[in-house]
Amino acid sequence: MKIIMLGAPGAGKGTQAKKIAEKYGIPHISTGDIFRANIKNGTKLGNKVKTYMDQGLLVPDELVCDLVVDRIQQADCAKGYILDGFPRTIPQAESLDAALKAAGESVDYAIDVNVPDENIVKRMGGRRACVGCGATYHLVYAPTKKEGICDACGGELILRDDDKPETVQKRLDVYHEQTQPLIDYYDKKGILKTVDGSMSMEDVFAAILGILEA
Ligand code: AMP
Numbered sequence: 001m002k003i004i005m006l007g008a009p010g011a012g013k014g015t016q017a018k019k020i021a022e023k024y025g026i027p028h029i030s031t032g033d034i035f036r037a038n039i040k041n042g043t044k045l046g047n048k049v050k051t052y053m054d055q056g057l058l059v060p061d062e063l064v065c066d067l068v069v070d071r072i073q074q075a076d077c078a079k080g081y082i083l084d085g086f087p088r089t090i091p092q093a094e095s096l097d098a099a100l101k102a103a104g105e106s107v108d109y110a111i112d113v114n115v116p117d118e119n120i121v122k123r124m125g126g127r128r129a130c131v132g133c134g135a136t137y138h139l140v141y142a143p144t145k146k147e148g149i150c151d152a153c154g155g156e157l158i159l160r161d162d163d164k165p166e167t168v169q170k171r172l173d174v175y176h177e178q179t180q181p182l183i184d185y186y187d188k189k190g191i192l193k194t195v196d197g198s199m200s201m202e203d204v205f206a207a208i209l210g211i212l213e214a
Contacts, residue, residue: 137151
């Protein structure tokens with residue numbers, strides 16, 4: 001099962017992607033997580049992408065496409081995978097389609113987690129990320145057991161630079177301009193499924209399972 005998660009930053013697609021990956025035993029591939037790990041490890045790629053990410057801008061397509069195409073060819077992707085945060089532009093979607101087509105494959109579902117902008121701005125201000133392992137939480141919707149401390153690794157929680165209000169607005173603008181056209185792109189292919197992301201995390205997950213198990 002090959003699934004793409006669409007939706008604005010902060011719509012909750014990462015949380016849902018993790019739950020789907022767990023349920024179906026397929027890898028969750030988040031380009032944002034891959035970039036953040038590279039920044040943390042001080043790699044060449046990390047240095048290249050940091051300035052874009054800190055400003056809420058998209059990293060250039062050429063730094064993303066090969067990375068994802070290589071990743072989905074690894075052995076653990078044989079039964080499928082869930083892509084979270086990729087594609088984010090039409091050229092990225094086309095390059096994914098071309099790579100899949102060459103292998104006689106295609107994407108099965110593009111799931112759009114739909115949330116109005118005003119809810120997103122509210123949500124992102126409450127988001128916290130672990131400096132140690134990168135796990136994300138929310139002060140209201142997904143709190144840690146102990147305030148300010150990561151449940152998974154005990155690391156300190158922070159508000160990521162790209163979750164600060166001024167950057168969130170920029171990321172939303174970028175989303176509408178560059179990523180939203182993908183909704184039409186996948187709709188035309190007949191694989192677009194939309195869920196209401198304003199519901200509780202459990203209800204959104206149930207709606208997604210309803211689609212995948214139909
Ligand atoms: P995310 O965690 O998915 O919201 O991604 C965080 C940041 O990483 C984005 O704001 C972009 O700067 C960068 N990024 C992640 N995925 C992509 C992508 N597919 N194309 C371009 N930039 C990306």
